[in-house]
Amino acid sequence: MTANLLDFDLEGLAAFCERLGEKRFRATQLFRWIHQRGASEFGQMSDLAKSLREKLATTAHVAGLHVISQHESADGTIKWLFDVGNGDAVEAVFIPEDDRGTLCVSSQAGCAVGCRFCSTGHQGFSRNLTTGEIVAQLWFAEHFLRKHLKRDERVISNVVMMGMGEPLQNYAALVPALRVMLDDHAYGLSRRRVTVSTSGMTRMMDRLGQECPVALAVSLHAANNALRDNLVPLNKKHDLDDLMDSCNRYLQFAPRDFITFEYCMLDGVNDQPEHARELVQLVKNRVSCKINLIPFNPFPASGLTRSPHKQVLAFAKILGDAGIVTTVRKTRGDDIDAACGQLAGDVKDRTRVEKRIAQQRTVMLKQVPALAPGAKET
Numbered sequence: 001m002t003a004n005l006l007d008f009d010l011e012g013l014a015a016f017c018e019r020l021g022e023k024r025f026r027a028t029q030l031f032r033w034i035h036q037r038g039a040s041e042f043g044q045m046s047d048l049a050k051s052l053r054e055k056l057a058t059t060a061h062v063a064g065l066h067v068i069s070q071h072e073s074a075d076g077t078i079k080w081l082f083d084v085g086n087g088d089a090v091e092a093v094f095i096p097e098d099d100r101g102t103l104c105v106s107s108q109a110g111c112a113v114g115c116r117f118c119s120t121g122h123q124g125f126s127r128n129l130t131t132g133e134i135v136a137q138l139w140f141a142e143h144f145l146r147k148h149l150k151r152d153e154r155v156i157s158n159v160v161m162m163g164m165g166e167p168l169q170n171y172a173a174l175v176p177a178l179r180v181m182l183d184d185h186a187y188g189l190s191r192r193r194v195t196v197s198t199s200g201m202t203r204m205m206d207r208l209g210q211e212c213p214v215a216l217a218v219s220l221h222a223a224n225n226a227l228r229d230n231l232v233p234l235n236k237k238h239d240l241d242d243l244m245d246s247c248n249r250y251l252q253f254a255p256r257d258f259i260t261f262e263y264c265m266l267d268g269v270n271d272q273p274e275h276a277r278e279l280v281q282l283v284k285n286r287v288s289c290k291i292n293l294i295p296f297n298p299f300p301a302s303g304l305t306r307s308p309h310k311q312v313l314a315f316a317k318i319l320g321d322a323g324i325v326t327t328v329r330k331t332r333g334d335d336i337d338a339a340c341g342q343l344a345g346d347v348k349d350r351t352r353v354e355k356r357i358a359q360q361r362t363v364m365l366k367q368v369p370a371l372a373p374g375a376k377e378t
């Protein structure tokens with residue numbers, strides 16, 4: 001088995017080079033070729049000594065993910081479904097805006113947290129992605145988009161770990177992947193523009209703050225424990241008090257001076273004026289935050305419906321009047337099921353994932369002609 005170099009942050013790659021009897025700085029050159037230029041063939045890497053290229057050819061490879069399908073929305077949002085083996089698939093979504101390009105990245109195949117309103121949660125947990133599989137989503141998307149949009153310079157300026165999975169339940173693979181995103185020799189993203197979104201794993205939030213602080217979004221969805229226990233089962237272990245304290249500890253290290261609280265608006269469940277007032281009580285004078293109200297993207301198995309827009313605005317007004325910065329998230333990519341919580345579409349069980357992968361592989365690969373280097377067609 002040769003090493004997949006997408007699995008390494010710069011430190012890991014330097015250690016790998018040392019094991020080959022090479023100077024550590026060779027890793028920087030290699031890292032730049034792979035991440036900045038999208039190279040996957042060692043033969044292409046013209047400034048590396050021939051002897052090193054030969055060593056690499058027998059000990060290493062650069063392997064992207066297999067693309068099953070690509071869908072482009074009328075609003076420019078692009079969603080990719082990647083095969084990660086054994087019938088599992090994960091998705092990444094590119095969201096273009098005037099002043100930025102955001103990639104929403106997955107951290108796990110499925111998710112063990114099991115939130116009621118989330119289609120990934122309903123799928124159950126399959127496995128953690130490796131560092132290489134997390135990085136491969138960005139590597140593929142960045143180099144594909146440069147070609148697709150005919151751009152020489154960087155296309156993706158922001159990454160949000162808001163795809164499938166709970167990133168902090170895959171901490172060991174996540175942190176090196178974040179380091180690759182942040183590294184100036186790779187994607188060079190600012191810490192403020194890389195966001196980890198968590199359902200509230202407080203111990204892991206503490207570790208992230210100390211070891212690799214990036215912007216943090218916390219999926220709140222309820223401001224009392226009874227309701228949150230029901231919507232986000234993890235709350236039974238890490239309750240709201242614990243969560244608010246952990247947010248404050250995180251802020252001591254965070255690159256931004258606020259936490260973003262995400263709140264998915266569920267009709268008649270958490271969207272009433274009393275819920276808004278409870279939310280004010282919970283956070284006001286306690287945690288420096290912004291609140292992002294997310295229109296719920298319904299899927300049949302949830303048994304839940306989206307709050308009417310009027311209700312969302314009334315909720316936002318109560319928060320705003322209390323001095324809490326509040327935004328209502330625009331839904332993007334609705335027409336291609338790329339909006340929050342719609343990732344994996346209506347996939348509910350493994351059998352259907354497998355069937356869907358088999359069907360889509362045949363149909364969709366024909367529609368993805370310009371694969372990035374290293375992403376293999378099967």
Ligand code: SAH
Nearest residue numbers: 118162165166197198219262296297340341
């Ligand atoms: N597991 C992490 C990150 C992935 S979920 C977390 O929970 O934060 C990313 C965001 O999408 C979360 O805020 C989540 O609450 C939201 N989300 C999940 N399902 C949704 C749905 N059906 N409609 C709208 N937002 C949803």
Ligand code: SF4
Nearest residue numbers: 111113115118121199
């Ligand atoms: Fe997992 Fe996040 Fe979905 Fe909850 S909302 S089930 S934590 S992916």
